[in-house]
Amino acid sequence: MEVKLAVCSCSNYPAGLFNVYGAIAASEADVVLHLGDYIYEYGAGQYGSNPDTIALARLHKPENEILSLDDYRTRFKQYRSDPQLQLAHQKKPFICVWDDHEVANDAFKDGAQNHNQNEGSFQERKQRAIKAYHEYIGVRTLIDEKIYRSFSFGNIMDLHMLDTRIIGRDKQLSYSDYFTQTGLDAAAFQKDWLNSDRTILGKEQLNWLGSAIGSGKGAWQVLGQQVLMGKMYVPAELLMAIVQIVGEVNATGSASPATFKMFQTLLGTLTQLKARFLAGDPTLTAQEKARIQTVLPYNLDAWDGYPIERETVYAMAKGKKLIALAGDSHNGWYSHLNANDKSQAGRELAAPSVTSPGFEEYLGADPASLGGFEQALALLVDDLQYLDASRRGYVMAKFSTSKVVSEWRYVASITSPTTATTIGHSETITA
Numbered sequence: 398m399e400v401k402l403a404v405c406s407c408s409n410y411p412a413g414l415f416n417v418y419g420a421i422a423a424s425e426a427d428v429v430l431h432l433g434d435y436i437y438e439y440g441a442g443q444y445g446s447n448p449d450t451i452a453l454a455r456l457h458k459p460e461n462e463i464l465s466l467d468d469y470r471t472r473f474k475q476y477r478s479d480p481q482l483q484l485a486h487q488k489k490p491f492i493c494v495w496d497d498h499e500v501a502n503d504a505f506k507d508g509a510q511n512h513n514q515n516e517g518s519f520q521e522r523k524q525r526a527i528k529a530y531h532e533y534i535g536v537r538t539l540i541d542e543k544i545y546r547s548f549s550f551g552n553i554m555d556l557h558m559l560d561t562r563i564i565g566r567d568k569q570l571s572y573s574d575y576f577t578q579t580g581l582d583a584a585a586f587q588k589d590w591l592n593s594d595r596t597i598l599g600k601e602q603l604n605w606l607g608s609a610i611g612s613g614k615g616a617w618q619v620l621g622q623q624v625l626m627g628k629m630y631v632p633a634e635l636l637m638a639i640v641q642i643v644g645e646v647n648a649t650g651s652a653s654p655a656t657f658k659m660f661q662t663l664l665g666t667l668t669q670l671k672a673r674f675l676a677g678d679p680t681l682t683a684q685e686k687a688r689i690q691t692v693l694p695y696n697l698d699a700w701d702g703y704p705i706e707r708e709t710v711y712a713m714a715k716g717k718k719l720i721a722l723a724g725d726s727h728n729g730w731y732s733h734l735n736a737n738d739k740s741q742a743g744r745e746l747a748a749p750s751v752t753s754p755g756f757e758e759y760l761g762a763d764p765a766s767l768g769g770f771e772q773a774l775a776l777l778v779d780d781l782q783y784l785d786a787s788r789r790g791y792v793m794a795k796f797s798t799s800k801v802v803s804e805w806r807y808v809a810s811i812t813s814p815t816t817a818t819t820i821g822h823s824e825t826i827t828a
């Protein structure tokens with residue numbers, strides 16, 4: 398007996414054709430697990446639009462950023478008019494949770510990056526978004542705002558669907574709040590980052606999850622949730638280089654050749670140091686070691702921003718087989734989930750997006766040039782085992798009591814119709 402899940406997220410209508418949904422419809426999946434960003438809130442021509450959007454007739458409707466109940470409904474209607482998404486719903490049952498864009502970018506309990514005061518009350522906007530969500534997406538819960546829930550798949554697995562966005566999340570930390578004239582105030586950052594009061598699930602959901610995992614009878618305890626759980630602790634100087642590139646891309650559309658060259662050189666240097674470290678090279682100096690061991694969390698919007706609660710979840714899963722599933726990042730990942738005490742808490746399978754752009758856009762880089770970056774990151778980040786930085790697709794995860802066989806499947810294009818996929822990576826996890 399097997400349970401076959403197609404795991405997907407981040408279907409941005411103007412960004413391209415929903416070929417991934419077509420591929421999922423044609424796949425052997427028993428269930429589609431949609432981890433959010435089923436819709437995006439932006440107006441026509443804003444984030445997600447690209448030079449192909451108009452030719453593909455995929456400009457967002459309504460034209461404005463969605464705010465009113467009618468806006469959210471119109472947006473859902475547009476997404477649901479897509480024939481490949483329609484086919485996926487026709488062929489497969491969906492289990493869904495929202496991420497941020499079903500309300501607004503980088504949402505948390507009391508606000509969002511993409512919500513400002515002249516857009517009215519965030520709480521009221523959230524209620525309208527949630528109402529429209531439940532009109533279009535089938536989620537059986539008693540209270541509209543509470544979508545966390547569990548599914549039992551016999552003796553194979555218990556699937557716990559989480560809400561890391563709306564119900565309990567504290568506001569994200571931001572590195573920009575910790576920069577002083579002399580650079581990052583690491584002590585001040587650490588103090589806030591390690592504050593044990595900070596929560597991503599909220600206390601009520603966290604308690605519920607503890608008992609749900611504890612009483613789970615399946616061979617696998619599976620978390621269906623939004624943001625990356627694995628520790629993406631990257632060398633601090635590499636993080637600063639990425640911040641510089643992203644800044645230049647945002648300001649001018651691309652990083653300068655000099656900055657990109659510096660970045661590539663740094664990747665090469667750091668990977669050499671890490672390889673020497675892993676090989677136990679006795680000539681590695683303390684200063685060289687510090688370059689690879691001085692690390693910072695990459696994305697404070699992910700579980701990396703809530704490290705104490707992550708350890709709590711890992712502790713809850715002690716003695717169980719934990720698999721975390723994630724979306725949100727637009728890229729494909731495989732990580733070992735290691736607790737701070739070095740014990741292995743589980744594994745993470747993270748799905749690439751249906752259409753939303755990934756690192757190739759954040760870094761303004763030709764996808765063909767990203768192979769070195771992917772391999773360097775997988776080497777430099779201890780938890781990370783695999784990264785695809787530029788392709789669109791989904792994860793097929795086949796669960797049985799004895800193993801999980803997973804494949805990262807990618808479509809060749811989102812600008813011309815195709816539902817063929819290639820397998821970029823596969824992993825077999827044994828119980």
Ligand SMILES: [Fe+2]
Pocket residue numbers: 407434498725726727753
């Ligand atoms: Fe997304």
